[in-house]
Amino acid sequence: MYPFTLERPASVADAAKLAAAGGKPLAGGQTLLASMKLRLSAPEQLVDLGGITELATIKKEGDAFVIGAMARHLDVANHAEIQAAYPALADLASRIGDRQVRAMGTIGGSVANNDPAACYPSAVLASGATIVTDQREIAADDFFQGLFTTALAEGELITAIRFPIPKRAHYEKLRQKASHFPLVGVFLAQYDAGVRVAITGAGNGVFRHTGLEDALNQRFTPEAVAAVKIDASDLNSDLHASAAYRANLITVLTQRAVAKALG
Numbered sequence: 001m002y003p004f005t006l007e008r009p010a011s012v013a014d015a016a017k018l019a020a021a022g023g024k025p026l027a028g029g030q031t032l033l034a035s036m037k038l039r040l041s042a043p044e045q046l047v048d049l050g051g052i053t054e055l056a057t058i059k060k061e062g063d064a065f066v067i068g069a070m071a072r073h074l075d076v077a078n079h080a081e082i083q084a085a086y087p088a089l090a091d092l093a094s095r096i097g098d099r100q101v102r103a104m105g106t107i108g109g110s111v112a113n114n115d116p117a118a119c120y121p122s123a124v125l126a127s128g129a130t131i132v133t134d135q136r137e138i139a140a141d142d143f144f145q146g147l148f149t150t151a152l153a154e155g156e157l158i159t160a161i162r163f164p165i166p167k168r169a170h171y172e173k174l175r176q177k178a179s180h181f182p183l184v185g186v187f188l189a190q191y192d193a194g195v196r197v198a199i200t201g202a203g204n205g206v207f208r209h210t211g212l213e214d215a216l217n218q219r220f221t222p223e224a225v226a227a228v229k230i231d232a233s234d235l236n237s238d239l240h241a242s243a244a245y246r247a248n249l250i251t252v253l254t255q256r257a258v259a260k261a262l263g
C-alpha cells in the first residue's frame with residue numbers, strides 16, 4: 001500500500017463534495033482495495049460511503065424497488081419483499097461470490113465498476129432499471145458502455161437503483177468455479193412492454209440480445225430460443241471458454257431461464 005487519506009462522510013451531500021474534489025468512493029472494497037493492493041489504482045483519498053445510512057435503504061415504491069447503492073448483496077438476497085415480488089433479483093444476489101463477498105459487496109459498487117462478468121449489470125439492464133445519482137437519473141440502456149466503463153461522470157455518485165418489478169423473470173449463470181463470476185449469465189425479464197434479455201460474461205460488457213427478445217416476444221418458450229442463432233464473432237474467448245462455447249451457453253442458459261420463469 002501507499003499513503004492515502006480516508007474520509008467518512010455521514011451524508012450524501014458531504015460525500016458528493018469529497019468525490020467532486022477527487023476523492024474515490026469506497027463501498028465494500030471488494031474490487032477497489034484489491035486494485036489498490038495491486039497498484040492498479042492509487043487514489044490519494046478514499047471516501048467511505050459505509051457510514052451513510054440513507055444509502056443502505058431498500059424500499060418498495062409503487063411497482064418498483066428502490067435499492068440504495070450501499071445495500072450489500074446479502075441485504076438484497078435476504079429482503080423478504082424482494083424475495084416475494086422479484087425473486088429473480090434476490091436469487092441473483094444470493095449467488096454472487098462467496099459469503100464474504102456477499103456480506104461486503106454492494107450493488108452500487110458492482111454497477112459502478114461494470115465488470116464485464118458481473119451479475120448485477122444484467123439484472124439492471126434486463127429490468128430497464130434507472131440508475132439514480134447525486135446529480136441525475138440514467139436509464140440502464142444508456143449507462144453501461146463496455147469494459148469497466150459507464151455513463152458516470154468523474155466524481156458522480158450512485159445513490160440508488162430503481163428496478164421496475166417484472167411479470168416474470170429469471171437469472172441463469174454458469175459460474176467460474178473459483179470466483180463464482182459467470183462464464184456466461186443470462187437475465188431475462190418480462191414486462192407488459194415486452195421481454196428484455198441481458199447477457200453478462202460473454203462480451204466486453206453486458207449487452208441486450210434483441211434476437212432473443214424478438215423471439216420471446218413472439219412465443220415465450222424454450223423452443224423459441226432454440227431457433228435464434230447466436231453470433232460468436234464478438235464474444236470472449238479465453239482460457240475458461242471459447243467464443244463458440246459461450247455462444248452455445250447463451251442459448252442453453254436462456255432456454256433454462258425461460259423454462260424456470262414459466263415455473
Ligand SMILES: Cc1cc2nc3c(=O)[nH]c(=O)nc-3n(C[C@H](O)[C@H](O)[C@H](O)COP(=O)(O)OP(=O)(O)OC[C@H]3O[C@@H](n4cnc5c(N)ncnc54)[C@H](O)[C@@H]3O)c2cc1C
Pocket residue numbers: 024025026027028029030031032033049069070095096097098101104105106107108109110112113117118119120156157158159179180181182
Ligand atoms: C472473490 C470474489 C468473487 C466475486 N464474485 C462475483 C460474482 O459471482 N458475481 C458478481 O457480480 N460479482 C462478484 N464479485 C464482485 C463483488 O460482487 C463486488 O460487488 C464488486 O467487487 C464491487 O465491490 P464493492 O461493492 O465492494 O465496491 P468497491 O470495491 O468499494 O468499489 C468498486 C468501484 O466502484 C466505485 N464505487 C463504489 N460505490 C460507488 C457509488 N455509490 N457511486 C459511484 N462509484 C462507486 C469505487 O470507487 C470503485 O471504483 C466478486 C468479488 C470477489 C472479490
